[in-house]
Amino acid sequence: MLHNPFLNRSMICSVDEFFGRQRELNYVMGRIxxxxxxxxxxxxxxxxxxxxxLWHIAQKQVHSRYFDEPERYVFLLVDFQGRPNLSxxxxxxxxxxxxxxxxxxxVDIPPxxxxxxxxxxxxNLTGAGLRLVCLFDEFESITRNAGFxxxxxxxxxxxxxxxxxxxVTSSRRDLPSLxxxxxxAESPFFNIFSKLHLGSMPxxxxxxxxxxxxxxxxxxxxPHTEALMRLGGRWPFFVQIAxxxxxxxxxxxxxxxxxxxxxxxRFQAETDSHFHYFWDHFNDTxxxxxASLANQQEPDATLxxxxxxxxxxxxxQNDESGARLFSISFEHYLRQVLAKDGRSTRAGPxxxxxxxxxxxxxxxxxxxxxxxxxxxxxxxxxxxMLALLSHVFSAGEKPNDADAQLATSSRLxxxxxxxxxxxxxxxxxxxxDIFASFYPTYTRQPLGRVRITxxxxxxxxxxxxxYLSNWQRRPTEKRFVLAPQTTQDVDLMALLDPAIVHLQDxxxxxxxxxxxxxxxxxxxxIQQTQEVRVYGRGALRWDSVSRAAAxxxxxxxxxxxxxxxxLVAFEEEARALGTPGRNLIRAMVLFExxxxxxxxxxxxxxxxxxxxxxxxxxxxxxxxxxxxxxxKAGDCDDLTALxxxxxxxxxxxxxxxxxxxxIFPMFDTGISRNDADLLPLxxxxxxxxxxxxxxxxxxxxxxxxxxxxxxxxxxxLSKLSSLNQRRLVVPTDQAWQEYxxxxxxxxxEVAPPDRATLAPHVQAAFAELRQLIDEYVETAYLDPLVxxxxxxxxxxxxxxxxxxxLQYDTAINTAxxxxxxxxxxxxxxxxxxxxGYFMKGELTRSALNFQRALDLRPQDSGLRGNLDLVLARMGxxxxxxxxxxxxxxxxxxxxxxxxxxxxxxxxxDP
Numbered sequence: 003m004l005h006n007p008f009l010n011r012s013m014i015c016s017v018d019e020f021f022g023r024q025r026e027l028n029y030v031m032g033r034i035x036x037x038x039x040x041x042x043x044x045x046x047x048x049x050x051x052x053x054x055x056l057w058h059i060a061q062k063q064v065h066s067r068y069f070d071e072p073e074r075y076v077f078l079l080v081d082f083q084g085r086p087n088l089s090x091x092x093x094x095x096x097x098x099x100x101x102x103x104x105x106x107x108x109v110d111i112p113p114x115x116x117x118x119x120x121x122x123x124x125x126n127l128t129g130a131g132l133r134l135v136c137l138f139d140e141f142e143s144i145t146r147n148a149g150f151x152x153x154x155x156x157x158x159x160x161x162x163x164x165x166x167x168x169x170v171t172s173s174r175r176d177l178p179s180l181x182x183x184x185x186x187a188e189s190p191f192f193n194i195f196s197k198l199h200l201g202s203m204p205x206x207x208x209x210x211x212x213x214x215x216x217x218x219x220x221x222x223x224x225p226h227t228e229a230l231m232r233l234g235g236r237w238p239f240f241v242q243i244a245x246x247x248x249x250x251x252x253x254x255x256x257x258x259x260x261x262x263x264x265x266x267x268r269f270q271a272e273t274d275s276h277f278h279y280f281w282d283h284f285n286d287t288x289x290x291x292x293a294s295l296a297n298q299q300e301p302d303a304t305l306x307x308x309x310x311x312x313x314x315x316x317x318x319q320n321d322e323s324g325a326r327l328f329s330i331s332f333e334h335y336l337r338q339v340l341a342k343d344g345r346s347t348r349a350g351p352x353x354x355x356x357x358x359x360x361x362x363x364x365x366x367x368x369x370x371x372x373x374x375x376x377x378x379x380x381x382x383x384x385x386x387m388l389a390l391l392s393h394v395f396s397a398g399e400k401p402n403d404a405d406a407q408l409a410t411s412s413r414l415x416x417x418x419x420x421x422x423x424x425x426x427x428x429x430x431x432x433x434x435d436i437f438a439s440f441y442p443t444y445t446r447q448p449l450g451r452v453r454i455t456x457x458x459x460x461x462x463x464x465x466x467x468x469y470l471s472n473w474q475r476r477p478t479e480k481r482f483v484l485a486p487q488t489t490q491d492v493d494l495m496a497l498l499d500p501a502i503v504h505l506q507d508x509x510x511x512x513x514x515x516x517x518x519x520x521x522x523x524x525x526x527x528i529q530q531t532q533e534v535r536v537y538g539r540g541a542l543r544w545d546s547v548s549r550a551a552a553x554x555x556x557x558x559x560x561x562x563x564x565x566x567x568x569l570v571a572f573e574e575e576a577r578a579l580g581t582p583g584r585n586l587i588r589a590m591v592l593f594e595x596x597x598x599x600x601x602x603x604x605x606x607x608x609x610x611x612x613x614x615x616x617x618x619x620x621x622x623x624x625x626x627x628x629x630x631x632x633x634k635a636g637d638c639d640d641l642t643a644l645x646x647x648x649x650x651x652x653x654x655x656x657x658x659x660x661x662x663x664x665i666f667p668m669f670d671t672g673i674s675r676n677d678a679d680l681l682p683l684x685x686x687x688x689x690x691x692x693x694x695x696x697x698x699x700x701x702x703x704x705x706x707x708x709x710x711x712x713x714x715x716x717x718x719l720s721k722l723s724s725l726n727q728r729r730l731v732v733p734t735d736q737a738w739q740e741y742x743x744x745x746x747x748x749x750x751e752v753a754p755p756d757r758a759t760l761a762p763h764v765q766a767a768f769a770e771l772r773q774l775i776d777e778y779v780e781t782a783y784l785d786p787l788v789x790x791x792x793x794x795x796x797x798x799x800x801x802x803x804x805x806x807x808l809q810y811d812t813a814i815n816t817a818x819x820x821x822x823x824x825x826x827x828x829x830x831x832x833x834x835x836x837x838g839y840f841m842k843g844e845l846t847r848s849a850l851n852f853q854r855a856l857d858l859r860p861q862d863s864g865l866r867g868n869l870d871l872v873l874a875r876m877g878x879x880x881x882x883x884x885x886x887x888x889x890x891x892x893x894x895x896x897x898x899x900x901x902x903x904x905x906x907x908x909x910x911d912p
Contacts, residue, residue: 022207046200235328551737864908
């Protein structure tokens with residue numbers, strides 16, 4: 003008996019029934035199987051098969067095709083759909099249940115109640131030689147959940163940093179745009195992901211989806227492949243509906259013939275609701291492109307980026323004849339919608355007219371206008387105002403067509419609307435030049451203003467709408483009251499289309515202001531337009547050094563890929579000097595990587611920073627970090643943005659130095675002013691800024707050593723007075739508040755130099771740094787102790803310094819020498835030895851020395867606390883890995899795998 007193999011509309015839970023997605027599978031599995039597992043964010047529209055894709059990835063029979071040792075991988079598939087209100091505790095418990103079901107019996111996974119339990123479980127997996135791959139479906143249920151803090155996402159990131167853990171998430175949009183608060187959206191957790199868009203499938207894979215199941219079921223649809231693909235395109239969900247419809251018809255009629263006209267009729271009826279959902283969720287520019295394609299017209303060239311996005315997501319297909327809609331049924335649906343809305347199907351609507359239609363359609367869907375407004379006085383006003391605005395913003399003028407603009411103004415003046423004539427005037431519209439790279443700032447900083455006068459003796463309610471043609475999806479609206487017989491200046495804000503950042507050149511566009519005024523029971527609309535220049539990506543005027551922050555794209559995929567792999571490759575070197583030297587060494591590694599990547603300083607001959615920073619009218623251009631990494635050249639502002647982006651990506655705070663005629667970066671060592679002793683460097687090699695120790699770097703000297711560039715930065719900064727240092731240095735995070743970076747990805751991943759190539763250069767730079775430290779320790783500590791060996795405070799500082807630098811044996815030898823020479827308080831010296839052995843991981847010897855100190859000072863509660871700490875930590879354990887045992891109390895929050903700081907202990911005055 004014939005059965006229909008295409009009926010399944012749920013998640014595909016059979017490896018044999020999963021077709022296609024070979025490129026996407028290779029991409030994900032290649033990253034999971036990398037030496038350091040990498041995480042992937044799978045993005046796709048509704049009904050693109052994201053859940054089926056994750057389920058397929060989780061299957062063991064699939065793993066053997068991609069991994070040499072598939073038994074080493076533990077795949078955990080967690081579906082968060084329908085779980086919008088999970089707490090962190092419930093997440094941990096749910097995570098644990100899924101994990102215990104999927105790991106080998108030999109690995110102990112206790113019930114998980116909190117993140118500490120998850121950490122222990124991951125450590126157990128790692129100890130067993132296993133890799134954990136977490137497949138999180140509908141992960142936006144977690145990012146949107148206010149019960150999950152930024153610390154939780156930081157914890158997830160730390161697992162991927164420290165252990166062989168990878169995440170594969172699915173969501174409709176970028177996860178940072180789906181977070182319940184800005185702090186979550188800005189979490190470094192999202193930097194670990196590369197993005198994979200799940201769009202339409204290649205034609206060959208669609209043919210396989212049609213042919214294989216149908217042949218196996220006894221009714222080959224292969225002869226109808228072309229017709230079925232005209233209906234469903236290369237979208238597997240819709241292809242499946244088309245095939246299922248064909249089977250249903252054959253089974254109903256009892257013949258072997260497939261009547262494609264009936265298939266098309268039924269397909270249209272079943273898919274209209276899906277197409278309606280799509281149309282309802284498209285923005286205005288997307289609707290404009292789709293309407294043009296439905297009308298067999300080429301979309302506006304300025305919207306090419308929108309067409310590309312729609313093609314990526316599956317709505318548009320590109321072939322030798324150009325762009326077209328993915329399905330003839332989708333095209334038919336759109337033409338019906340456009341005809342219903344009263345627009346010709348022979349003329350593609352402008353972005354503005356489509357926006358107007360969308361607003362009208364949304365009003366009709368929520369109920370008839372008469373029912374919603376009941377034609378009260380207020381209702382009549384709203385209807386009148388909406389009709390008027392619809393008229394004003396449906397003119398569809400081209401941005402460079404002055405005749406069309408004049409015609410629009412003429413049509414407006416001829417419209418017979420009730421007015422309070424002569425009382426209101428709109429003048430002095432002043433819109434500044436627009437800079438594409440700063441589009442996020444225009445929602446918080448005005449890009450112009452307009453002056454409005456009310457000559458009437460009564461106040462008036464006004465609604466101002468501002469629209470920048472081509473680059474706004476909808477006008478920006480502002481409501482206010484015009485006081486009688488006054489003139490008011492109104493700032494103009496704009497939410498611009500992010501696609502503006504892809505504009506390359508200068509483009510003149512029309513800015514339009516329409517003010518609708520209600521006064522004395524009448525409605526009046528007045529408007530004014532101005533042609534403004536829009537400068538493309540990278541253009542700016544240097545009226546503030548803070549503008550450089552707009553180009554410090556620390557979360558850019560290219561930047562993240564370059565920096566993250568270096569962080570992993572040189573993780574051991576970054577720990578070589580303990581916590582005090584971690585930022586310094588990471589900055590050094592990134593500098594050497596840029597140097598070996600052959601990035602070079604090339605002065606800008608046309609508009610050097612020295613000139614454009616003085617002449618505020620000069621237009622300069624700054625490259626984005628991804629562009630510099632690809633082109634391997636840039637001037638001082640380009641290289642500063644790149645280096646700051648890399649540092650910020652790995653969690654190192656940066657600042658911009660507005661040196662006269664020049665710009666260069668500083669970075670935070672992570673050491674506070676009070677802990678300056680823990681950074682054993684000459685005080686002339688760093689600056690104190692915002693109560694922390696910062697290192698300036700002359701990034702243009704990439705052809706020199708790290709130490710040379712460091713000294714050059716210090717020399718330049720030292721020429722400024724203390725006042726100017728404070729005035730001319732701007733922290734990047736502060737500058738971001740004023741000039742946030744654009745969200746964009748401009749290039750494919752740029753691989754940094756591999757470890758084998760880079761390691762000798764990092765070692766040479768580290769040797770220079772070590773020599774610098776040794777010279778300082780000798781001058782500041784060892785030489786004075788030779789002269790005054792009983793300087794107990796200085797010796798205590800030295801011991802703390804050695805411990806902070808992870809030089810445990812040197813610290814212990816220094817304390818033992820002090821003890822042998824019978825200098826200072828022996829209880830204090832035993833306590834120092836106890837701390838030294840604790841941090842080294844020799845807990846038995848640590849406890850012994852703490853006990854000796856307590857025997858000499860039995861009433862000292864601080865010493866008792868140190869001893870209780872080590873005894874609690876021993877708990878039958880053998881000696882621990884050096885520096886990896888966290889004390890209780892305040893430091894216990896760090897977890898058992900965090901490095902101990904010297905100040906976490908009680909220190910007895912020597």
